[in-house]
Each structure stands twice: as structure tokens, then as C-alpha cells.
Amino acid sequence: NRTFKEWLDRLADIAHNLRGSDGKLIPVIFRPFHEHTQTWSWWGASCTTTEEFVNLWKFTVKYLRDTKGVHNFIYAISPQMDSAKTVDDFYFRWPGDEWVDFVGMDCYQGINNAVFVTNLKAISKVSLAKLKPCGVTETGVEGFTATDYWTTNIHVPLTGRRVSMVVTWRNKYDPMESGTHYFSVFPGHPSERDFVKMYNQENSFFCSDLPDMYTPAENVTVL
Numbered sequence: 001n002r003t004f005k006e007w008l009d010r011l012a013d014i015a016h017n018l019r020g021s022d023g024k025l026i027p028v029i030f031r032p033f034h035e036h037t038q039t040w041s042w043w044g045a046s047c048t049t050t051e052e053f054v055n056l057w058k059f060t061v062k063y064l065r066d067t068k069g070v071h072n073f074i075y076a077i078s079p080q081m082d083s084a085k086t087v088d089d090f091y092f093r094w095p096g097d098e099w100v101d102f103v104g105m106d107c108y109q110g111i112n113n114a115v116f117v118t119n120l121k122a123i124s125k126v127s128l129a130k131l132k133p134c135g136v137t138e139t140g141v142e143g144f145t146a147t148d149y150w151t152t153n154i155h156v157p158l159t160g161r162r163v164s165m166v167v168t169w170r171n172k173y174d175p176m177e178s179g180t181h182y183f184s185v186f187p188g189h190p191s192e193r194d195f196v197k198m199y200n201q202e203n204s205f206f207c208s209d210l211p212d213m214y215t216p217a218e219n220v221t222v223l
Helices: 002-016 050-067 113-130 149-158 192-199
Strands: 028-030 073-077 102-107 134-139 165-168
Touching: 002 050, 050 073, 102 113, 113 134, 113 149, 149 192
Parallel strands: 028 073, 073 102, 102 134, 134 165
Antiparallel strands: none
8 A cells, every 4th residue: 555655646746747838737638447357457357356446446536636636637447348348348347427537448459340339339328328528548450551441440430429539559669660569650651641541531630620628618617
């Protein structure tokens, strides 16, 4: 417990220093204990009971928020959903509505659009039921070479879905360096033109397309 709180103290220090040029705190999506549906982490399905995981989640939120005064974190839960899942699957070890701000999923479905669409439909239903934004917190295909990956396997499944963001996993190596451990595009990749094509679609939004999200809407009260 002492060691864990030391880790959280360091994290809180980082959070308090995430400030823009105006000196105001920058809100960030914080995704603790990701892929808790799996077995490879110390907080995972085979290492904790449901009660232990929920208590861990609540302790983390309370310590950061109430003890350390961190108020610029958007807490995201992110079960791993690589095969077709149902709405109920997203509630695996759900900490409680008041403890989750963002519904995510790590979905490494490869190029299986049927799985991706099924899970996007399910997470959208959870988002609507809980009145919380949702998104794909990890996805991608390691070392992919498909020239139409972005339009075929990302843009098409996401079209018409109420999803706030999509994040691919890291680019560590590319073929011009020391391997093929990459999950997204880079200059010279076979899908580079296809990524630009997706970027230019009317229903795809990147940083330059976002509205002013930091000015509260008129006549709207956030509780």
C-alpha cells in the first residue's frame, strides 16, 4: 500500500503540472488497470476477485481526487474485446457509474470488420445507457501492410457509430529500422495515401477539426 501510494503521488504531481500556455489544467483521459478482463496483469481476472478489483479502482480514484486533489483526470475503463462481445461483457467488474467517466475497449480484431462492428455497436449502447462518452482505447494490426487498411478496416466500421475517439497502439519499429513492431501509419508505409484519404473524409475528425471544447455550452449545467 505504501509503495502504491508513492506511485500515485508521482502521478498526481504529473497531473498538477499538466497545464496549457494559459496556466490552466489540461484535462486528460486516464486509463488505469487496462485490459482487466485478461490474465497477464496483477490486477487482471486471474489475480484479483471482483471485489478486490472494484475496491482497487475506487481507492485509486478517491486517493487521487480527494487526497491529492487531482481534478483533471477523465477516468476510462478499458476491457479487452478481441472477439465479438455483448453489452453485458462491458460490465465485467464495472466499478459503478459514479466511478467511471469514459467507456473504452481495447479491440485487436485484426481485419475482421464483423467483430469490430459488433463491439462498436455494443459499446455505443453502453455509452448511451450510461450517458458517458466511449471510444476505442487500443486497436491495430502489428506490422500490417494492407494499402487500404484505414478506409476499409477503420473508417468503414466506425461510420455511423457514436464513438468519440480511436487510438492505435504504438509504433516502435518500422521496416526501415529494426523490425515491424508498428500499429499505425508512418511516412513511406504502404497505407500512407489511404490514411490521408481517411483524414480527408467529412465524418473523420482530427485535432484541427475539433471545436472549442473548453468553453461551456450555454444553458447547460454539468453536475
